[in-house]
Amino acid sequence: MFQSLRARLIGICIAITTLSLIALALATFFVVRGNTLSGLDERIGQITRVYAGELAEWVKEKQRITTSLKTAVGQAEPVPFLLAAKQAGAFDDAYFVQADKRNVFAHPMPEGYDGTARPWYKQAVQAGGPALTPAYVDASTGKLTISFVEPVGPAGQPIAVVGTDMHLDTVTNKVNSIHPMGKSFAFLLDGQSNLLAHPRADLALKPVTAIAATLDGALLTRLANEGGRADVSIDGTAQMLYAAKVEGTPWVLAVAIDRAEATQPVRDLLQVAIAITVLCVIAAVGLVTFAVSRQLRRLSVVRDALEDIASGEGDLTRRLATHGSDELTQIARAFNHFVDKIAAVLVRIRESSESVRLASSEIASGNQDLSGRTEQQASSLEQTAAAMEQLTATVQQNAENARQANHLTANASQIAAHGGTVMG
Incomplete structure (x- = not known):
């Protein structure tokens, strides 16, 4: 799949684009989530303090009315x-x-x-x-x-x-009316960390640990004094807990916000970011493919020209366009220079071939003359060989005659010797 340069370039560009978009989406998500949670902490903390202030004013009002009874x-x-x-x-x-x-x-x-x-x-x-x-x-x-x-x-x-x-x-009714968000609820603690008010009436005067084992009065007191939030699980649901002291009383007002509901805008943003990232990647695939293909089109022309030349039937008069100053233009210029060199070499080869043809013709003519003279010499040699054969036969015959004469001489000598013996 990635064997061609075009495919590798497209793959690299898409990978870089995808990673960049993912990094941007994640950075945006984390920044927005952090800002959202910070803003939520500030807003819900402020709302909690406002409700605690209203409760304090309510207590003060009741206390003032009670003070007025002194006149009775x-x-x-x-x-x-x-x-x-x-x-x-x-x-x-x-x-x-x-x-x-x-x-x-x-x-x-x-x-x-x-x-x-x-x-x-x-x-x-x-x-x-x-x-x-x-x-x-x-x-x-x-x-x-x-x-x-x-x-x-x-x-x-x-x-x-x-x-x-x-x-x-x-x-309890006053506390239960506190709903900063749809699924939020509030509860009120007395000075002994017992529940004074809670949406569940059966929890009245029970310790705060009845809501969640991880809750205690010290935690809520710290939240009331220092601000901030605590993340706890209540009835299996993640809750963001805020607290404020009700001035003039030992009470502590706590507000629980459903984390899923509070962070829903952040999740919506994440989904939008994912959708945008996917769409951008799809668009990038098309744009990068088009751009890379367009940029590498001249490289394909160079390839085709080289293949044409390599096939042996190439047109050496063909030249590539050299407009521009990019690498592909440099390759086109190098190709044109290469073809010029090849054409010059072929011209020289053609000229040398003509010289070789003429020399070959002359050599062929000389060889033919030499062949004629050689045939004549061969004929003379054949005649000489025949004479030599006749001479050899005559010599051989003479030699035979000499042997016979020698034999006769020897016999005559023996006979003479024998005759001498007889005579002596």
Whole structure:
């Protein structure tokens, strides 16, 4: 697939483009996510503090109304004061209890009721000023209740304690109305890290660990004092937790934001970035393929010309265009120069071939003349050879005759010798 230069160049360009787009998308995602989370922390933290401030103002308002009951102590007809305060503050009860155990309530109390023995009375005396009681079970209604109390008279020895009661349902409804986001919720802790208000009513007065084992009062107190957020899992859902102190009370207001909901815009951005990256890569494939093919088109022309020449039937008068100053133009110029050199060499070869042809013709003519003379010499040699054969035959015959004469001479000599012997 990547055997050709064109394919490799296209692949490299697409890879670089893809990696660049991915890096850009990731950088954008992480920057936007960081900015989004920072902005979210700031916004939700501010909202939490605003709601905590509203709760503080609500407590102050209830406490001011409770303080106004001091004027009822010593009045001949104090009940109208109590009823007015109860209505003004939307309390469930308003009252005061004197140090001599006499009491006046907006509604009748059982005979023998001793308010001075109640924890809220003792807390007011000990505080020496306005106080907010922890939640407790009201003796009259049996409901969870908080009381706003304040002593009347000298510190440590008050003549009475005025108070107002409010069922915890009222506080819970107020806290449950806090929804900075669709799936968010709020809860309220008392001074002992117990839940005063929560969307689940069955968690009232239970420790905060009932929401999540990783939660504790120290963590929420730190968030309330230092700001920031804590990431916790509540009921299997990732939550971003913010907290703020309710001034003038031991309460801590906490707001939980569903992390998936809060970061949905970031995930939407990531999906858009992925889609844009894919589209850009697809577009880059087409553009890079077109651009590289167009730029390398002249290289294909050079290749075709070289193949034409290599085939042996090439046109050596062909020249490539040399417009421009890029590498392909340099290759075209080098090709033209190469063809010029080849053409010059072939011209010289043709001229040398003609010289060789003429020399060959002359050599052929000389060879033919030499061949004629050689044939004549061969004929003379053949005649000489025949004469030599005849001479050789004559010599051989002479030699035979000489042998016969020699034999006859020898025989004559023997006969003469034998005759001499006979004669002697």
